[in-house]
Amino acid sequence: MAAMVNPPEENTASRLVYHSWRTRFAEREDPEAYSISSEEPDLVLETEDKPIHISRVNLPLPGGHYFITFEEFVDGSWAVFFEDFPSIIAGSNNSWEDALDDLATIVRDDLQDIEEYKDNVSPYQKKCHIFLKKAFNL
Numbered sequence: 001m002a003a004m005v006n007p008p009e010e011n012t013a014s015r016l017v018y019h020s021w022r023t024r025f026a027e028r029e030d031p032e033a034y035s036i037s038s039e040e041p042d043l044v045l046e047t048e049d050k051p052i053h054i055s056r057v058n059l060p061l062p063g064g065h066y067f068i069t070f071e072e073f074v075d076g077s078w079a080v081f082f083e084d085f086p087s088i089i090a091g092s093n094n095s096w097e098d099a100l101d102d103l104a105t106i107v108r109d110d111l112q113d114i115e116e117y118k119d120n121v122s123p124y125q126k127k128c129h130i131f132l133k134k135a136f137n138l
Contacts, residue, residue: 049073056083062137068103070096085131087124107132114138 051071058065067083078099081089090106092098113121114129121129132138 051079061135063133063135066135070099072096082131082135084135085128088128088131107136111136111138 052074053072055070057068059068069081069083071079077093078096079091080099080103090099090102110132
């Protein structure tokens with residue numbers, strides 16, 4: 001029987017983001033308890049394109065603290081992204097945990113791309129790499 005082994009950088013990125021989130025909310029298991037809304041609850045229209053809950057987490061990363069936003073939608077899907085670089089975004093149709101794991105995978109892949117394609121990147125990728133290098137103190 002073969003065992004599936006994840007590359008060390010995938011494990012590190014996933015654990016870093018996931019455990020940082022869990023330690024911030026160790027006393028409570030329900031992320032909805034921390035939800036905030038930019039509008040009055042009575043005025044929020046429950047449509048699929050507008051989040052019904054928004055949570056912010058000040059995530060400690062090697063380069064400092066960065067806010068990550070979690071958005072839950074009516075259909076039960078989640079989006080998660082860095083506030084300082086919202087185009088690094090992940091999502092899940094099932095749970096915030098899956099969305100967070102997806103974000104860790106995206107970050108891991110982008111960190112690998114920094115090394116692999118350092119001389120051949122678009123202006124967007126340069127900005128993304130600068131943000132990730134700063135956030136992860138590389």
